[in-house]
Every structure is written in C-alpha cells, then in structure tokens.
Amino acid sequence: MALAETRLVLIGSPGAETAEVADHLAARLGLPSISIRDAIQSAVRAGSELGDDLRRSMNAEQLPAPELIAAIVQRRLGEPDAVGGFVYWTEFPTLSVMRSMETLGIQAVELVLADAEATRRLTGRRTCRGCGKIWHIESLPTLVEGVCDRCGSKVFHRDDDAPAAVAHQLSVYHKHSAPVLAHYRAAGSLINVDATRSTEEIVTELTSRLERS
Numbered sequence: 001m002a003l004a005e006t007r008l009v010l011i012g013s014p015g016a017e018t019a020e021v022a023d024h025l026a027a028r029l030g031l032p033s034i035s036i037r038d039a040i041q042s043a044v045r046a047g048s049e050l051g052d053d054l055r056r057s058m059n060a061e062q063l064p065a066p067e068l069i070a071a072i073v074q075r076r077l078g079e080p081d082a083v084g085g086f087v088y089w090t091e092f093p094t095l096s097v098m099r100s101m102e103t104l105g106i107q108a109v110e111l112v113l114a115d116a117e118a119t120r121r122l123t124g125r126r127t128c129r130g131c132g133k134i135w136h137i138e139s140l141p142t143l144v145e146g147v148c149d150r151c152g153s154k155v156f157h158r159d160d161d162a163p164a165a166v167a168h169q170l171s172v173y174h175k176h177s178a179p180v181l182a183h184y185r186a187a188g189s190l191i192n193v194d195a196t197r198s199t200e201e202i203v204t205e206l207t208s209r210l211e212r213s
C-alpha cells in the first residue's frame with residue numbers, strides 16, 4: 001500500500017489518547033489529521049449550507065441529525081488536503097458517518113484499551129486551575145499534592161473525570177463503536193492495536209503494519 005494514499009479511520013475509547021496518536025501518525029504519513037470538530041469548523045468557516053444547517057439546529061438547541069454530521073465529515077474529506085489520504089479519528093464513531101465514507105476504501109484501526117485501564121487513566125487526572133496542565137495522581141503526580149508544579153495554582157478533579165462520568169463515557173463509546181467495529185471486522189479492514197503503550201510505539205507499529213497490508 002502506498003502510505004501517502006492511506007485513508008484511515010482511527011477509533012479509540014476515551015483514555016486511549018486517540019487524538020494524539022492520530023496527530024503523530026498523520027505527521028509521520030504526511031496526511032491531515034481530521035476530527036468531527038475540524039470538519040464542523042471547516043464547514044462553518046467556509047460559509048457552506050451545511051454550516052448554516054448546523055447553526056440552525058444548534059440555535060434550536062437540537063442535536064444535529066446524524067445525516068448532517070455525516071455530510072459535514074464527507075465535505076471535509078473532499079477538501080484538497082485530504083483528497084490524497086487522511087487520518088480521521090473519533091471517540092464516538094457512528095454508522096452514518098462510516099457509511100458516508102464507504103466508497104473511499106477505508107482502513108480502520110481500533111486502539112484497544114481495557115475499560116479498567118481507561119478508567120485508571122481518566123479518573124486519575126487532575127487539572128490545574130491556573131495554566132490548565134493535566135497531571136495524573138499515578139503517572140504524572142505533582143511534587144506537592146494539589147498544587148501545580150508549573151504555576152503554583154491549585155489542581156482539581158474535573159467533573160468529567162469523576163468515576164461515574166467516566167463509566168458513562170465508556171458505555172456510550174461501546175454502544176456507538178460496537179456496530180462500527182463489527183462492520184469493519186466483517187469487511188476484513190480492521191487492524192487492532194494495543195493502546196497501553198506510548199504514542200511513539202503505537203505509531204511505529206501502525207506504520208509498519210500499514211506498509212505490509
């Protein structure tokens with residue numbers, strides 16, 4: 001496979017550092033790293049009709065329809081920088097977005113992380129109120145408990161990182177990702193990668209596996 005023409009969908013649970021892996025992998029392959037958020041920003045910036053549709057649904061305080069999100073992603077993937085390939089990453093894959101990419105020849109990658117490890121990573125995070133740096137009670141503790149090494153402000157446990165919130169995020173992830181992963185598995189286009197390792201190790205393994213596929 002010519003790596004420069006790779007069209008990758010990278011799927012990882014919260015806690016799997018999916019965005020970071022996508023950015024490093026995209027940089028190594030010379031491709032854009034694209035998320036739903038980028039796609040939405042691009043549609044709005046371009047003043048496209050899709051951006052207007054999105055604004056209308058937000059103004060009405062409705063969740064945008066899945067078909068609208070799919071169309072917005074499809075539009076982004078058709079922009080000049082993505083025509084030759086891309087790394088699209090998501091923590092909340094949906095069948096409608098996946099179907100909108102069906103004709104593109106997608107290689108899917110799942111960053112596999114057990115829920116127990118995702119929970120350990122996410123619930124241990126502590127965020128600095130001053131500079132926003134994210135610490136971790138086990139893997140990146142502050143020298144003085146509760147105080148940021150970098151700026152001296154207090155660090156706190158965000159509501160999003162509380163055990164119940166993390167359990168909810170993981171259950172939403174599994175509900176959304178299960179049918180999408182099953183689809184790619186059945187099509188023979190899914191690679192599983194152990195996401196417990198460092199970003200560099202993951203990217204190196206993925207690059208060499210993609211070269212061989």
Ligand SMILES: [Zn+2]
Binds near residue numbers: 148151
């Ligand atoms: Zn700080």
